[in-house]
Amino acid sequence: MKHPPPHDKPATRGPDPTPVADDLPGLPWLHRWRAVYLFVLGCFALWVALLVVFGWLFA
Amino acid sequence: MSPLDYLVLFGTLVGIAAYGIWRTRGAHSLSTYFKGDQTTRWMVIGISVMATQASAITFMSTPGQGYESGLGFVQNYFGMPLALIIVAAVFLPLYRRLDVYTAYEFLGRRFDAKTRLLGAALFLLMRGLAAGITIYAPAIVLSTVFGWRLDATIVLSGLLVIVYTVTGGSRAVTLTQKYQLALIFGGMVLAFIVLLARLPAGLTLTDAFTVAGGFRKLEAVNFSFDVHQRYTFWSGLLGGLFLSLSYFGTDQSQVQRYLHGASLRESRLGLMFNAVCKIPMQFFILLLGALVFVFYQFEQPPVFFNEVAWKAQADHAAGPRLRALAADFAAVHAEKQQLIHAWLDAQHAGNPPAAAQARAAAIAAQAHSEAIRTETRSVLHAADPRTSTNDSDYIFITFVIDHLPHGVIGLLVAVIFAAALSSKASELNALGATTTIDFYRHVVRRDAGDAHYVTASKWFTALWGLVAVAFALFAHLVENLIQAVNILGSVFYGVVLGLFLVAFFLGRVGGTAVFWAAVAGQILVFGLYFTLNIGYLWYNLIGCAACVLFSLFLQAFIGSRGAAAPVTALS
Structure with a gap:
């Protein structure tokens, strides 16, 4: 049986470390990471919309 | 350039580098040398990630793109927000949980040593060549315009970045990037203000936009499904997603930046900062180019900008x-x-x-x-x-030299060099880390102390810096160099991304299957590259898909013998 090299210790399966306050976004109105990701996607949609409007205004 | 310009140029560049060396002086452990002291806040991480991506080409070529083709180039970044969300939600927690120094170390833990070395070798090959281009590209333009000696420009700027990267390690890179990016943004905003002030009297900003729009320079978004069009919403979203996922998720020069974070939260927020700010930033630089175009409708431009x-x-x-x-x-x-x-x-x-x-x-x-x-x-x-x-790379620098006041010229040349140094420093730091952690410590010398590895990593970082300078000195021998390196990146990036996607999402695939799948995928990409005539960006997608599909097929063939999947994103 092959042994893993010293720096390649396989990490064991198991539950993730208990979430602590440090793992939360800690932003006003954005209390979960899902909300942060939705906010980012919303910003992306807003940028695209603004770019379309900007091009259309001066076409 | 006047003596004032030279004073501003050397004062800012050398001053920032010297400050970085001074602030990070003293002994380093291996961890602080490669990951800083892991107390970095999200804004600094975000700046570091942004400064690593924004090379000198960004500030020389992008305004030229805006001048010639308008704002359409911004669509290339449309896949980035989604890619950064995937990196923040899936890649980053695993990297931090396993406390790795390099992304390829993760491959070793998830699969085996040979897969780790394959991923690291592909990175060293790609990034080692790109580091030469990072320093060559601005040097060729600036030495041409100012009549400087090309070899002296390459060697001096190369040595400056080698000194502070070797001396201060990753923390010095992050620290200097903060001030370099401030210089870059300050310089670009100043250029924007001076440009507006130099527009003809009576011409309002609305008039300027009307002229730019009339010449179709403000059409930023194109929803066409025509695959022959270079920049469309869909190609930017899909191609940009794969490219950004490879770059931010698997390229050590970026991974090392966000591993600096004081916590998972800080690293994630740093990435989200980029996901929100990158598109407006590119829009602003392209708009600067579009306004330079408007400016040259009222001033006589040269017929050829070089x-x-x-x-x-x-x-x-x-x-x-x-x-x-x-x-x-x-x-x-x-x-x-x-x-x-x-x-x-x-x-x-x-x-x-x-x-x-x-x-x-x-x-x-x-x-x-x-x-x-x-x-x-x-x-x-x-x-x-x-x-x-x-001659599009020469448009913005020609405008700067011919129409901006002394002092501001020096500042904007400093901006270009600062961008080159900040991205090159990250590259050298990542090359040194990967060579030390994935090859030297893993293969050559496994049982040495921290001090030994720090010394070794300084030598490797300096060696890669010298390789990059040497490559830059002989770069003119290779025709169409930048495109060659972009093609090289696209040919390898897909397979590397495939390795990581299998690692994260396909827990039943083991090291042997994915290793040979990556080798087969890479051979397939090489074969297609020499026989097909398609845009090179597609090889990102083809290499990734080939690696994933081949690994599934091989795993089914090998059975459970090769599978040992301790950690995936789904575990």
């Missing part, structure tokens, strides 16, 4: 033809200028038919100008085939 190359041929056999073309170009420009004034006057007078008529005539005159520029390029190329016909 004026050194033009003058070199103007003194030889092609001279009479080049001068005749320049005279034609000036005449058409004067006619176009009158038509634009007539167009704006009609617009202000509330006479749409007259405005439309003048605008159509101005567009026709612009097409005539472009035809003269194209012919000038042909004459230059015929006179000396070594002359690059692409």
Whole structure:
């Protein structure tokens, strides 16, 4: 049986470390990471919309 | 440049580097040398990630893109927000949980040593060559424009970045990037303000946008499904997603930046900062280029922006033809200028038919100008085939030299160098880390102490810096170098991303299957590259898909013998 090299210790399966306050976004109105990701996607949609409007205004 | 410009240029660049060395002086452990002291806040991480991606090319070529093609190039970044969300939600927690130094160390833990070394080797090959380009690309433009010696420009800027990267490690890179990016943004905003101030009297910002829009420079989003069009919403979203996922998720020069975070939260927020800010930032730089285009509708631009190359041929056999073309170009420009004034006057007078008529005539005159520029390029190329016909990299620097005040010129040249140094420092730091952690510590010397590895990593970082400088010195021997490196990156990036996607999402696939799948996928990509004629960005997708599918097939064939999947994103 092959042994893993010293720096390649396989990490064991198991539950993730208990979430602590440090793992939360800690932003006003954005209390979960899902909300942060939705906010980012919303910003992306807003940028695209603004770019379309900007091009259309001066076409 | 005046003595004031040189003072600003050297003062800012050397000052920032010296500050980085001073602040990070003293002994380092291996962890602090490669990951800093892991107390970095999200804003600094975000800045570091942004500064690593924004090379000198960003600040020289992107305004040129805006000048020539308008804002459409911004669509290339449309896949980035989604890619960064995936990196933050899936890649980053695993990297932090396993406390790795390099992304390829994760492959070793998830699969086996050979897969780790394959991923690390592909990275070293790609990034080692790209590091040479990072320093060569601005040096060739600036040495041409200012008449500096190319070799001295490459060696001096290369040595500066080697010194502070080797001395201070990853923390010095992050620290200097903070001030370099402040310099970059300050310089670009100043250029924007001066540009607006230099527009003709009576021309409002709305007029400037009207002119830019009239010449179709403000069409940023194109929803066409035509695959032959270079920039569309869909190609940016899909191609950009894969490219950004490879770059931010698997390229050590980026992974090392966000592993600096004081916590998972800080690293994630740093990535989200980029996901929100990158598109507006690129829009701003492209808009600067579009406004330089408007500026040159009222000022006579050169017929070819690489004026050194033009003058070199103007003194030889092609001279009479080049001068005749320049005279034609000036005449058409004067006619176009009158038509634009007539167009704006009609617009202000509330006479749409007259405005439309003048605008159509101005567009026709612009097409005539472009035809003269194209012919000038042909004459230059015929006179000396070594002359690059692409002068878009010279547009912004020509505007800076010819029309900005002294002091500001020095500041903007410093901006270009700061961008080159900040991205090169990250690259060298990542190359040193990967060579030390994935090869030296893993294969050559496994049982040494921290101090030994720190010393080794300093030597490796310096060695990669010298390799990059040497590559940059001989880069002119390779034709169309930047494209060659981009092609090289696309040919390898797909397979590397495939390795990581299998690692994260396909827990039943083991090391042997994914290793041979990556080798087979890479051979397939090479084969297709030499037989098919498709855009090189597609190889990102093909390499990734081949690696994933082959690994599933091989795992089914091998069975459970090769599978040992301790950690995946789904575990």
